[in-house]
Amino acid sequence: MSPAAAPLPEEMRIQEELSYPIxxxxxxxxxxxxxxxxxxxxxxxxxxxxxxxxxxxxxxxxSSSAAVQLYDRxxxxxxxxxxxNLYRALSLIRRCRRRSFLCRVVRMVSTAEFRKxxxxxxxxxxxxxxxxSILDCTxxxxxxxxISLSLPPITSNDPILxxxxxxxxxxxxxxxxxxxxxxxxxxxxxxxxxxRNKKIIVEEGGVxxxxxxxxxxxxxxxxxxxxxxxxxxxxxxxxxxxxxxxxVQIRVSNLVATMVExxxxxxxxxxxxxxxxxxxxxxxFETFEGELDPKRFSFHSIVQINEERxxxxxxxxxxxxxxxxxxxxxxxxxxxxxxxxxxxxxSPEVKRELKISCSRALLMLAKDSLSNSRSISETKGxxxxxxxxxxxxxxxxxxxxxAVMEITLAAELNADLRRSAFKTNSTAARAVVEQLLNVIxxxxxxxxxxxxxxxxxxxxxxxxxxxxxxxxxxxxxLSNNDIDVATEAxxxxxxxAYPENFLCQEHSKAIIEFDGVLPLMRLAQANERAQAHxxxxxxxxxxxxxxxxxLERAKVLTALEAAERIVSPQQVxxxxxxxxxxxxxxxxxxxxxxxxxxxxxx
Numbered sequence: 001m002s003p004a005a006a007p008l009p010e011e012m013r014i015q016e017e018l019s020y021p022i023x024x025x026x027x028x029x030x031x032x033x034x035x036x037x038x039x040x041x042x043x044x045x046x047x048x049x050x051x052x053x054x055x056x057x058x059x060x061x062x063s064s065s066a067a068v069q070l071y072d073r074x075x076x077x078x079x080x081x082x083x084x085n086l087y088r089a090l091s092l093i094r095r096c097r098r099r100s101f102l103c104r105v106v107r108m109v110s111t112a113e114f115r116k117x118x119x120x121x122x123x124x125x126x127x128x129x130x131x132x133s134i135l136d137c138t139x140x141x142x143x144x145x146x147i148s149l150s151l152p153p154i155t156s157n158d159p160i161l162x163x164x165x166x167x168x169x170x171x172x173x174x175x176x177x178x179x180x181x182x183x184x185x186x187x188x189x190x191x192x193x194x195x196r197n198k199k200i201i202v203e204e205g206g207v208x209x210x211x212x213x214x215x216x217x218x219x220x221x222x223x224x225x226x227x228x229x230x231x232x233x234x235x236x237x238x239x240x241x242x243x244x245x246x247x248v249q250i251r252v253s254n255l256v257a258t259m260v261e262x263x264x265x266x267x268x269x270x271x272x273x274x275x276x277x278x279x280x281x282x283x284x285f286e287t288f289e290g291e292l293d294p295k296r297f298s299f300h301s302i303v304q305i306n307e308e309r310x311x312x313x314x315x316x317x318x319x320x321x322x323x324x325x326x327x328x329x330x331x332x333x334x335x336x337x338x339x340x341x342x343x344x345x346x347s348p349e350v351k352r353e354l355k356i357s358c359s360r361a362l363l364m365l366a367k368d369s370l371s372n373s374r375s376i377s378e379t380k381g382x383x384x385x386x387x388x389x390x391x392x393x394x395x396x397x398x399x400x401x402x403a404v405m406e407i408t409l410a411a412e413l414n415a416d417l418r419r420s421a422f423k424t425n426s427t428a429a430r431a432v433v434e435q436l437l438n439v440i441x442x443x444x445x446x447x448x449x450x451x452x453x454x455x456x457x458x459x460x461x462x463x464x465x466x467x468x469x470x471x472x473x474x475x476x477x478l479s480n481n482d483i484d485v486a487t488e489a490x491x492x493x494x495x496x497a498y499p500e501n502f503l504c505q506e507h508s509k510a511i512i513e514f515d516g517v518l519p520l521m522r523l524a525q526a527n528e529r530a531q532a533h534x535x536x537x538x539x540x541x542x543x544x545x546x547x548x549x550x551l552e553r554a555k556v557l558t559a560l561e562a563a564e565r566i567v568s569p570q571q572v573x574x575x576x577x578x579x580x581x582x583x584x585x586x587x588x589x590x591x592x593x594x595x596x597x598x599x600x601x602x
Contacts (some may be wrong), residue, residue, distance in 0.1 A: 019060070021086050025056070028086060029049065029050070031094050039096075070357050073168070096109060135164055161204070167184075177222055179260060185229070191233045204232060212235075229304050253282070274375075276362065280379045306567040362385075365404040382431070409455075422459055429462070445550040450484065450485060475519075490534050496508075512548050524559065539580065546585055560578050564578045
């Protein structure tokens, strides 16, 4: 289910939650009628409960008639507190029924207990009055406008919480755009006061309504107000990516991806804030659980992964201040622990959506960025991306594959990144190459084949001469029915055979031994782009392996001489390369040794 799901199921859950205290109030009314002792005190409790019951029913009506998705955080908190106080009142009144003398002695009732219960019910009435004012001010079936700044008893120890609830509810539910703008500005002011306020806003679900205000309104003032609030709240990635509910993390990840895609300055800013680490952490959520194969991963890498995951889990636990009123009545659970439990209990659809949003954000961050590509590889992101390419499908698999392609393209241009991220004994590098080969060999999806081919070509300088298992699949793609895939295969293989590649001669011989010459010559007769890249690779093979019999059998010299006559004069580099290849072939013509070349096919 998407974060923008239809509001009806959520409203039904709110109504069900409000129905429980209504049911308790009806039971209390019956218990008051059955009371024998302390009848006056029980009657006073009954009047308070009747008042509460009326307000609870009003809350149900307002929530049912709301035209927008309800902001449910204060409704649930107040409803739980009211239910707890009503249950205490019911237990007290039931002790006032006629019982045996022994039961009355054992379960004595005092006037102090009635005073305590009445005090709790009065507080619940105050909470309900505040809640109804919030629902009414935000247009939840009422006619009121503006922001409620009153304080309910439930937040007496922490008034900031009441203001945050009121502002968030207005941003999400108010019918007037001016009210939503004012509430967003108030959230900005609160967030700028201190980091504790920022944490409360995020934990109470303030990010999604602001994102919606930013994306779905045409008012420039509203967009500015939402953007200012988000910038003030999200000045630290851990606040909104590590400790938030999964639906908030989805929205924030999408925001990161969108901003980075359209603004290079945002890409650098997010990199400075080290947003990559929490994105990789979220993307790897449940990825490695029970799936580490000891035959494929070393003991050291398994220990390292486990230690890093444990450290991240410890570090992601929110450290709340003692005065922060985010605890349940029993003081056991905090909002941070609840968020962790919510994430674990989320549906597979929501978890997958989170991974899709994180993978897209990482893709946008890695694109054309050496520093971000290095950061992803340093945070074990490559291993995670490889695993998701293996096990996932659709958009998630495609995003991960494209992110790998961007990282390999960066490594192609930077020797330090190649040595650190793609050294031959690296677990992550082996996993990436294995999945790239699987994609090339096992799928016909062009959107996956092309980035996989490009990635292997970008890694050409990292493969030793004996790593011929990469050459074979690339050569096979020269005969692909899709001309774009075949052309990309020629481009990738040209990077293996490029004269400045230290192993260009060994790779060139491997390309020839995998029967790459004939499909390459056919490619050189296709469209202009395919022809150019096919000729480039053919020239590299002629230069690096001029004395190979396969070149003479395929009449490569004749083909290059014919190509030289039709190549455009503007293609100076290609003409020079063809001339050089022809010279090498003429040099060895008639002097080719007939010895048997070692076969490299597998």
